[in-house]
Amino acid sequence: MWTTRTLPWVSRSRGxxxxxxxTSYRAAVAPRIAHCTPALGESVQRAVEEASLALARFEGASTRGGTVLAPIADLLMRGEMVASSRIESVNAPLDMIAAASLGVRVHVNARLVAAAGDATRALSGVADRRHLEADDLLAAHSTLLAPLAADVDEQVGRLRSVQNWIGGSDYSPRGALHVPPPADDIAADVDDLIVFLRRQDLPALAQAAIAHAQFEGIHPFVDGNGRVGRALIHAVVRKRGLTRQVTVPVAAAMMAQGERYTRALDLYRAGDPDSIIELVARAVGRAAAAAQESSARILSLPEAWRAQTNARRGSARQRLLDSLLEHPVLDAEDARALTGASSSATYGALDRLVADGVLRIAVARKRDRVWVAAAVIDEVDVLLDALAE
Incomplete structure (x- = not known):
C-alpha cells in the first residue's frame, strides 16, 4: 500500500x-513490490485467463509461416500509438502521422504520435531479447520526446529532478489528486520496479497491469509518463511470451474506461490491485476482439481495390496495388521501387489510383509528396471508434 510523507514546499511562482x-505538502511513498505477490480475486483470475487466451488466439490467427502479417501488425501499432497519444491530448490527422513515419517534416504533434509508436516498438524489442533495465525506460522516453528535444532537452531521457503532481493547482501541489514521490526517491523506486519486471511467477497480464500502475504512481518523468507506461504493458506481455509480434490497441480500450481507469489507479495505491488488473485484462480482451474484426477488413481490401480499378496486369498501377497492403504509406522513391517503372509511369500510376479513390495525397509539397492507401489509414479510426463504444 502506498503511503505519504510531509515535505517542505518553497513557492517560486506568482500564482x-x-x-x-x-509551506508543506504530502508526497507519495511507493511501496516495494519486487517480491510482493498479490492474491487475485476469482473474477480477476478469470478475466486474466480469458484475455490471455483471446490474445494468443488472435496472434495465432494473424500469423502465416511464423510471422504476423505485416499489414495487421502495422494497423495495430498505428491504432495503439494514436490512442495512447490521444489520451494525452496529442492529436494529429492520421495522414500527417503516416507521413511522419516516413520522416517527412510535418506538424510536431504528428511526429510525437509517430514517436510514441517508435518508443513502444523499441521497448518491446528489448523485451524480446532480454530483461528490461532502467536505461531502457530512459531510452524509450528519449525516443518518445525526440520531436521536442530542442525545447525540453533537459527533460528528455532523464528521471525528473523536480516534484510533479496530478490535478489541483498549476502552481503548487495544493489540492492535487496525486503527488508522486519526490525526485530523490525516483531512482530507487524505478530500480524496484525493474526487479519486479524480471519475475516469472505471476500471470503475465497481472504483472503488466501492476507494472503499469506502479510506474504511473511513480511518474518518473516530467512528461510522457502515460505513453511510456502504456508501452510498458506491451513490453511485459512480450517478455512473458503472451505475444510474440502483435501489439493490440490496449490504450484505446483503456481510454474508453475514463473514470474507471482513474479509480482503478487510486485503488491500486490504496492497496487493492484487483481493479487495475481486471481493467487491463478486459481492455486486452476487447482490443483483441476488435483487432480481429479490423484485420479481416484490412485483408479484404485487395479484392475491393481490384473492383475499384481496371488496372492492366503487369502495369505500374497493378504493381502498386499489389504492394499497397504492406506499403500503405508511400513517397515517390518508394513508389518507383515498388513499380520498377520510370518516374513518369510511376507518377501516372499514382495519379490514376488517386482518381480511383484507392490512394489519397497526404502531403502535397512537391519535394515531400506522400500518398496513403486511404482505406488502410482510415481503418485506424474505425478500430478506435469500435473500442471507444
Whole structure:
C-alpha cells in the first residue's frame, strides 16, 4: 500500500496567494513490490485467463509461416500509438502521422504520435531479447520526446529532478489528486520496479497491469509518463511470451474506461490491485476482439481495390496495388521501387489510383509528396471508434 510523507514546499511562482503561502505538502511513498505477490480475486483470475487466451488466439490467427502479417501488425501499432497519444491530448490527422513515419517534416504533434509508436516498438524489442533495465525506460522516453528535444532537452531521457503532481493547482501541489514521490526517491523506486519486471511467477497480464500502475504512481518523468507506461504493458506481455509480434490497441480500450481507469489507479495505491488488473485484462480482451474484426477488413481490401480499378496486369498501377497492403504509406522513391517503372509511369500510376479513390495525397509539397492507401489509414479510426463504444 502506498503511503505519504510531509515535505517542505518553497513557492517560486506568482500564482494565487494560497499557492504562494504553501509551506508543506504530502508526497507519495511507493511501496516495494519486487517480491510482493498479490492474491487475485476469482473474477480477476478469470478475466486474466480469458484475455490471455483471446490474445494468443488472435496472434495465432494473424500469423502465416511464423510471422504476423505485416499489414495487421502495422494497423495495430498505428491504432495503439494514436490512442495512447490521444489520451494525452496529442492529436494529429492520421495522414500527417503516416507521413511522419516516413520522416517527412510535418506538424510536431504528428511526429510525437509517430514517436510514441517508435518508443513502444523499441521497448518491446528489448523485451524480446532480454530483461528490461532502467536505461531502457530512459531510452524509450528519449525516443518518445525526440520531436521536442530542442525545447525540453533537459527533460528528455532523464528521471525528473523536480516534484510533479496530478490535478489541483498549476502552481503548487495544493489540492492535487496525486503527488508522486519526490525526485530523490525516483531512482530507487524505478530500480524496484525493474526487479519486479524480471519475475516469472505471476500471470503475465497481472504483472503488466501492476507494472503499469506502479510506474504511473511513480511518474518518473516530467512528461510522457502515460505513453511510456502504456508501452510498458506491451513490453511485459512480450517478455512473458503472451505475444510474440502483435501489439493490440490496449490504450484505446483503456481510454474508453475514463473514470474507471482513474479509480482503478487510486485503488491500486490504496492497496487493492484487483481493479487495475481486471481493467487491463478486459481492455486486452476487447482490443483483441476488435483487432480481429479490423484485420479481416484490412485483408479484404485487395479484392475491393481490384473492383475499384481496371488496372492492366503487369502495369505500374497493378504493381502498386499489389504492394499497397504492406506499403500503405508511400513517397515517390518508394513508389518507383515498388513499380520498377520510370518516374513518369510511376507518377501516372499514382495519379490514376488517386482518381480511383484507392490512394489519397497526404502531403502535397512537391519535394515531400506522400500518398496513403486511404482505406488502410482510415481503418485506424474505425478500430478506435469500435473500442471507444
Amino acid at each position: 494565487p496567494r494560497a499557492d504562494r503561502t504553501l
